[in-house]
Amino acid sequence: MSKRIQLSRAKGWRMPAGAVKVDRSTKWGNPFTVAQCREAGYRGSDEQLAARCVEAFRVWLGPMWRCNWDGAESEAARGKILDNIHELRGRDLACWCPPGSPCHADVLLEIANG
Template sequence: MRKQGHPRVIAWANARGLLVRIDRKSPWGNDFKEGKDGTLQEVIALYAASLSGRPDLLKDLPTLRGKALMCWCAPKPCHGDALIQRLKELEPST
């Protein structure tokens, strides 16, 4: 596991209760694995598609708004991008 990140941002967000783990050790984790289930882009797409069948996660999705989502993928693309996209879809249109 890559221990990479932005220590100051992580510490700042954690101290303010804004840090939310979205790795596989959390309910938000991506069960699809790069290599086994496809390329990185494919497993992110699989995760995004699987969200529709996860009412438990969709119900709690608004709790992620304004939070710092922490996963080990950074700086590569991440399933967190799919969560952010779903959050944006919940925002009212202007």
């Protein structure tokens, strides 16, 4: 069963073989940020806003995606993820989000393995 792994900078830590890094430095990264939520006037804890960002990511990858971010840049980024989602099937996904917290990697796991 594929799972989410938390990336670490701890000395000696290595990403497990076969895992795929899906943070914002990769094509798999969530374009929706807590900072953008705050700038847009949303209130709440970092975890609440992170959950909002994960939900925005889920909607953006779904059929109603034009409801939350439209345009050529959005279409290109979205296409890059969905056209290559098969690469994640059966793989563990690594991101910086702490275990148990909202994370877009969970959305990618659902889509890739669903």
